[in-house]
Amino acid sequence: xxxxxxxxxxxxxxxxxxxxxxxxxxxxxxxxxxxxxxxxxxxxxxxxxxxxxxxxxxxxxxxxxxxxxxxxxxxxxxxxxxxxxxxxxxxxxxxxxxxxxxxxxxxxxxxxxxxxxxxxxxxxxxxxxxxxxxxxxxxxxxxxxxxxxxxxxxxxxxxxxxxxxxxxxxxxxxxxxxxxxxxxxxxxxxxxxxxxxxxxxxxxxxxxxxxxxxxxxxxxxxxxxxxxxxxxxxxxxxxxxxxxxxxxxxxxxxxxxxxxxxxxxxxxxxxxxxxxxxxxxxxxxxxxxxxxxxxxxxxxxxxxxxxxxxxxxxxxxxxxxxxxxxxxxxxxxxxxxxxxxxxxxxxxxxxxxxxxxxxxxxxxxxxxxxxxxxxxxxxxxxxxxxxxxxxxxxxxxxxxxxxxxxxx
Numbered sequence: 001x002x003x004x005x006x007x008x009x010x011x012x013x014x015x016x017x018x019x020x021x022x023x024x025x026x027x028x029x030x031x032x033x034x035x036x037x038x039x040x041x042x043x044x045x046x047x048x049x050x051x052x053x054x055x056x057x058x059x060x061x062x063x064x065x066x067x068x069x070x071x072x073x074x075x076x077x078x079x080x081x082x083x084x085x086x087x088x089x090x091x092x093x094x095x096x097x098x099x100x101x102x103x104x105x106x107x108x109x110x111x112x113x114x115x116x117x118x119x120x121x122x123x124x125x126x127x128x129x130x131x132x133x134x135x136x137x138x139x140x141x142x143x144x145x146x147x148x149x150x151x152x153x154x155x156x157x158x159x160x161x162x163x164x165x166x167x168x169x170x171x172x173x174x175x176x177x178x179x180x181x182x183x184x185x186x187x188x189x190x191x192x193x194x195x196x197x198x199x200x201x202x203x204x205x206x207x208x209x210x211x212x213x214x215x216x217x218x219x220x221x222x223x224x225x226x227x228x229x230x231x232x233x234x235x236x237x238x239x240x241x242x243x244x245x246x247x248x249x250x251x252x253x254x255x256x257x258x259x260x261x262x263x264x265x266x267x268x269x270x271x272x273x274x275x276x277x278x279x280x281x282x283x284x285x286x287x288x289x290x291x292x293x294x295x296x297x298x299x300x301x302x303x304x305x306x307x308x309x310x311x312x313x314x315x316x317x318x319x320x321x322x323x324x325x326x327x328x329x330x331x332x333x334x335x336x337x338x339x340x341x342x343x344x345x346x347x348x349x350x351x352x353x354x355x356x357x358x359x360x361x362x363x364x365x366x367x368x369x370x371x372x373x374x375x376x377x378x379x380x381x382x383x384x385x386x387x388x389x390x391x392x393x394x395x396x397x398x399x400x401x402x403x404x405x406x407x408x
Contacts (some may be wrong), residue, residue: 020093024096032088039107049179050109051082052081054079055077059075059076059195064152066284067283068284069284071148074145075143076141077123077141078140080140082135089134097134098131100129106132110173111168113167148166153289154290155289155292157294158233158234159228159406162226163223163225168221174217174218245396248303252384252387256315256377265307266308275297276298310383317380318377
């Protein structure tokens with residue numbers, strides 16, 4: 001038993017003797033930073049290029065401000081490079097192989113977000129820790145709330161896909177001083193999506209990172225492909241607008257003597273204007289890309305306003321005094337109604353003689369149509385029928401064409 005305890009005690013003393021103590025960390029820090037200047041690029045030969053190995057991890061897509069064309073996202077970069085002035089022999093410092101210091105004490109590449117919508121500034125903050133390794137490798141993982149410009153294409157709204165980019169580039173350093181090296185990895189990488197939290201409005205379809213060197217500066221571009229989640233827009237915009245489109249033709253199915261013809265037409269018109277206003281408030285004020293859905297609703301607004309005008313004309317015709325005869329040109333235009341209705345032959349109805357107009361029902365050749373006495377009420381009914389089928393066909397075709405375009 002005494003022999004076993006002796007071995008254990010010696011073992012503890014051995015481990016404790018080899019472990020780094022507080023003095024080793026002080027000595028390492030003082031030796032490393034006593035003559036170190038964080039403003040000088042850490043290379044032994046000035047012609048040597050500092051290679052920055054770069055990767056990116058997306059945490060969340062916070063918001064896409066379509067009206068301002070700004071993407072707000074959050075993520076962090078992993079940057080790694082070699083610092084010739086911050087390497088040490090672990091044996092001289094109690095086996096210390098890594099050291100964490102504030103980033104303001106170490107040289108860092110002058111990277112900025114090139115397409116930022118805010119004032120350009122360097123990444124990270126002064127108190128942010130940065131890890132140093134004994135072989136001179138420096139590991140820096142600054143987290144950034146990106147607010148970048150994004151060209152919004154609303155042509156297929158709300159079934160649209162947007163491609164927004166985050167551009168990182170050096171502020172002053174050129175390609176002879178700093179070179180950014182990135183790895184090609186996609187959304188299938190588990191490490192890439194490990195911390196990503198889904199967004200309720202946008203679905204992340206793909207991420208691509210590529211090298212984007214300009215003529216003198218190094219840079220990388222991070223492309224985010226996002227698809228809009230359409231359930232909300234289908235239920236709150238598409239379905240009501242389509243129902244209103246189908247309801248538009250019913251204005252002419254309503255009898256003229258009901259007294260609600262104009263009210264229905266104006267109500268449908270106001271509904272279209274409301275949806276067009278809602279749509280315009282969410283879209284960027286640009287003419288480079290025009291939403292197909294906005295064009296569709298604007299077209300329906302036009303036809304809805306036209307239906308109000310046509311309803312007024314039809315009501316005016318319906319209530320026209322019987323003393324005014326129907327012109328022959330209008331009778332000629334109503335031949336189609338005679339052919340479709342196929343009035344009973346050999347039947348004549350004569351109204352009492354008085355202030356009302358005598359109506360004679362006659363069926364014969366088209367050339368004999370002038371013999372038929374047509375009332376203004378029949379003219380208004382014929383216009384209602386013509387407008388009903390015309391509006392039903394136009395609204396149905398416009399709806400089918402619009403949905404087929406935006407859903408492709």
